[in-house]
Amino acid sequence: MADSKISEMKLADLEVSSGLTGRKHLLSLMVENRPGVLARVALLFSRRGFNIDTLAVGPTDDPDISRITLTVDGAVHPIDQVTKQLHKLINVIKIRDMDPAGTVSREMALFKVNATVESRAEIMEFSEIFRAQIVDVSRRALTIEVTGTADKIDAFESMIRPHGLIEMARTGEVAIARSRPES
Amino acid sequence: MRAADALCEALKAEGVDYVFGIPGGASLPLYDALYDADFEHILARHEQGAGHAAEGYAKASGKVGVAFATSGPGATNLVTAIADAVMDSVPTVFITGQVRSNLIGTDGFQEADVTGITMPIVKHSFLVTEAKQIPDYIHKAFHIASTGRPGPVLVDIPRDLAEVEIDYEPITGKPNLPGYQPTTEGNIKQIRIAAKALANAQRPVIYSGGGVINANASDALRELVRADRFPVTSTLMGLGAYPAPDEQWLGMLGMHGTRSANYAMDEADLIVAIGARFDDRITGKLSEFAPAAKFIHIDVDPAEISKNVPAHIPIVGSAEKVLPKLTGEYRALEADGSRLDEWWSRIEGWREAHPLSYEDSDSEIKPQLLVEELYRATDGDAVITSDVGQHQMWAAQYYHFAKPRRWINSGGLGTMGFGLPAAIGAKAAMPDEQVVCLAGDGSLVMVCQEMATAIAHDLEVKIVLMNNGHFGMVRQWQELFWSERYKAVAMGPSPDWVKLAEAFGWRGAMCDQRDSLAEALRETLDSPGPALLDVRVTQDENCYPMIPAGSAARDMVG
Numbered sequence: 215m216a217d218s219k220i221s222e223m224k225l226a227d228l229e230v231s232s233g234l235t236g237r238k239h240l241l242s243l244m245v246e247n248r249p250g251v252l253a254r255v256a257l258l259f260s261r262r263g264f265n266i267d268t269l270a271v272g273p274t275d276d277p278d279i280s281r282i283t284l285t286v287d288g289a290v291h292p293i294d295q296v297t298k299q300l301h302k303l304i305n306v307i308k309i310r311d312m313d314p315a316g317t318v319s320r321e322m323a324l325f326k327v328n329a330t331v332e333s334r335a336e337i338m339e340f341s342e343i344f345r346a347q348i349v350d351v352s353r354r355a356l357t358i359e360v361t362g363t364a365d366k367i368d369a370f371e372s373m374i375r376p377h378g379l380i381e382m383a384r385t386g387e388v389a390i391a392r393s394r395p396e397s
Numbered sequence: 398m399r400a401a402d403a404l405c406e407a408l409k410a411e412g413v414d415y416v417f418g419i420p421g422g423a424s425l426p427l428y429d430a431l432y433d434a435d436f437e438h439i440l441a442r443h444e445q446g447a448g449h450a451a452e453g454y455a456k457a458s459g460k461v462g463v464a465f466a467t468s469g470p471g472a473t474n475l476v477t478a479i480a481d482a483v484m485d486s487v488p489t490v491f492i493t494g495q496v497r498s499n500l501i502g503t504d505g506f507q508e509a510d511v512t513g514i515t516m517p518i519v520k521h522s523f524l525v526t527e528a529k530q531i532p533d534y535i536h537k538a539f540h541i542a543s544t545g546r547p548g549p550v551l552v553d554i555p556r557d558l559a560e561v562e563i564d565y566e567p568i569t570g571k572p573n574l575p576g577y578q579p580t581t582e583g584n585i586k587q588i589r590i591a592a593k594a595l596a597n598a599q600r601p602v603i604y605s606g607g608g609v610i611n612a613n614a615s616d617a618l619r620e621l622v623r624a625d626r627f628p629v630t631s632t633l634m635g636l637g638a639y640p641a642p643d644e645q646w647l648g649m650l651g652m653h654g655t656r657s658a659n660y661a662m663d664e665a666d667l668i669v670a671i672g673a674r675f676d677d678r679i680t681g682k683l684s685e686f687a688p689a690a691k692f693i694h695i696d697v698d699p700a701e702i703s704k705n706v707p708a709h710i711p712i713v714g715s716a717e718k719v720l721p722k723l724t725g726e727y728r729a730l731e732a733d734g735s736r737l738d739e740w741w742s743r744i745e746g747w748r749e750a751h752p753l754s755y756e757d758s759d760s761e762i763k764p765q766l767l768v769e770e771l772y773r774a775t776d777g778d779a780v781i782t783s784d785v786g787q788h789q790m791w792a793a794q795y796y797h798f799a800k801p802r803r804w805i806n807s808g809g810l811g812t813m814g815f816g817l818p819a820a821i822g823a824k825a826a827m828p829d830e831q832v833v834c835l836a837g838d839g840s841l842v843m844v845c846q847e848m849a850t851a852i853a854h855d856l857e858v859k860i861v862l863m864n865n866g867h868f869g870m871v872r873q874w875q876e877l878f879w880s881e882r883y884k885a886v887a888m889g890p891s892p893d894w895v896k897l898a899e900a901f902g903w904r905g906a907m908c909d910q911r912d913s914l915a916e917a918l919r920e921t922l923d924s925p926g927p928a929l930l931d932v933r934v935t936q937d938e939n940c941y942p943m944i945p946a947g948s949a950a951r952d953m954v955g
Contacts, residue, residue, distance in 0.1 A: 219593070220730050223590070225667060229709065230692075230708065230709050231707070246575075246576065253513070253516065254516060257517050295700065295704060303576070304577045306576050
């Protein structure tokens with residue numbers, strides 16, 4: 215009896231993964247809303263040699279809890295190790311590694327672009343296609359607000375850049391899980 | 398009551414009997430409260446000493462060690478001890494005075510942002526912003542420091558807030574920390590898989606670390622090892638968890654471990670890591686570490702699992718909870734113990750070919766002999782603290798620790814000067830035990846002021862000084878790896894240690910004769926009160942065997 219239980223397993227069949235997923239991960243951290251928490255998160259990343267690609271911090275519906283949304287490249291860093299280290303921070307209450315398919319994520323960006331008489335119409339056309347808003351106008355420049363996924367903002371940037379990008383500011387992504395379909 | 402008095406009440410409620418510290422301006426209210434406290438304050442002579450004493454107390458007793466310092470330089474002097482405590486997972490609470498809250502951020506006198514400075518080296522820290530938080534934070538600090546993977550917690554208290562009158566109710570039960578829920582039990586499905594893997598292993602090794610001692614799981618470890626003829630080795634921090642010497646005990650592994658332990662790791666097909674973290678001093682060249690092995694990794698800190706070496710069977714939990722279950726599941730499988738015969742004959746071959754050895758001398762005292770004589774003179778049963786360097790490695794090799802919490806040293810951070818203050822803390826915790834600091838001469842001079850602490854508080858510690866006149870380990874590396882270009886490793890004119898000891902009110906003695914060593918040790922150990930024995934050992938002895946940094950275990954030298 216004992217022998218058959220033992221033989222269910224072969225050591226040679228045990229495997230491990232590299233821990234690298236090869237994709238961007240969007241981590242949503244619920245943290246205690248108190249001084250120093252962001253510093254602890256940021257220090258942990260620098261201390262362990264992890265890179266934060268984007269970072270957004272803001273309040274939640276609960277005044278005692280803030281949300282830190284950050285993106286990390288899972289091709290470079292083992293995400294499992296990143297989240298386990300984050301979990302060790304006492305002020306971090308919950309971490310979600312957001313599943314891309316089940317997540318709504320948005321980023322906002324402001325672009326200040328050269329807009330000459332010749333190019334202005336084209337820029338406004340792009341803005342319309344991207345459902346972007348013109349939020350400031352001068353004789354030589356337009357400032358445009360774009361909201362969407364990080365990919366959409368990247369795409370808008372590549373369209374607008376040839377016109378002469380003067381300045382750009384991006385917020386970093388925020389995200390929330392999609393509601394489950396009603397059953 | 399004043400918040401400072403509530404702090405003392407909270408410490409008392411946490412079972413504190415000793416605290417170690419040095420007062421200062423910003424901690425005056427705390428010391429005014431200590432005046433009436435029911436526990437003893439041991440006045441160190443440098444805050445680093447207070448910090449290491451708190452660590453020594455914690456390592457010897459398993460209880461939380463507490464150190465006090467004032468703001469600014471007092472607090473920054475604690476930094477080394479805090480870093481040491483985080484590396485070796487020592488349950489400690491560091492309480493620092495801070496400048497008045499209205500001065501914070503103004504570069505006030507003796508202001509340092511100690512919460513910020515220590516952020517990467519604490520398990521957690523609290524900066525008090527309201528007086529009523531003080532007792533609450535103390536209870537939380539003790540809970541965090543002592544549960545899960547233990548570690549240092551800092552509580553920084555602005556001077557003005559310590560003086561505010563607050564309502565204090567003793568806090569009972571688990572504090573409310575929504576982000577802190579350590580997993581201790583271990584997943585039973587994973588434990589069953591681990592048991593089956595053990596039953597299938599032809600060449601298993603149990604690799605035990607400091608986590609076993611922290612979890613008070615020595616008995617549970619012994620049960621597992623003896624559930625079959627499993628070979629067991631241990632890290633520097635885990636020595637004493639399994640009783641040495643023993644048939645199944647391979648000795649310490651790693652850079653200065655035994656060949657049998659390192660070769661067994663090199664050829665193992667299954668390694669069971671328990672409360673150990675695959676530090677570079679263990680693995681050597683990571684890509685060539687234990688190339689044939691699958692890994693079961695048991696640790697209470699999930700972030701240690703697969704950090705350096707990917708685990709095939711991860712088990713998050715404390716050794717105390719997991720090991721009895723693993724032993725039970727393994728026994729139930731009734732594996733055939735004879736499958737290990739071949740493995741043992743291989744291990745026995747290494748043991749016979751490569752025992753720990755050194756070339757003895759008629760004229761000089763070899764440092765290894767000193768450790769052997771100390772082992773004999775203390776019946777192998779003293780609490781030994783050490784500094785960092787060659788003497789530490791020789792102690793680990795030649796003092797065969799048979800019980801946990803008898804070997805108190807600085808492993809992860811490798812802090813020279815740890816030994817004497819740690820011995821003071823250990824003696825406070827274990828007044829009935831013989832406590833001996835096996836010191837290096839390079840290390841002891843860094844903290845020799847703490848001899849005053851031992852005298853002032855009547856703490857009978859002994860120092861056996863392994864005096865080779867050098868920073869011996871650095872000298873060894875310069876000899877072996879830097880073409881004998883010796884720079885800054887000879888101590889030059891050494892202090893007269895006997896006179897220095899006597900100046901502090903200690904008994905001092907010197908021994909440079911091999912034949913009188915045993916007697917000199919006996920006299921020092923038997924004399925009442927603190928005593929130091931300065932032993933002149935061979936100056937250029939190297940510590941072997943050795944895995945050169947960045948090499949594989951099979952390429953050990955010496």
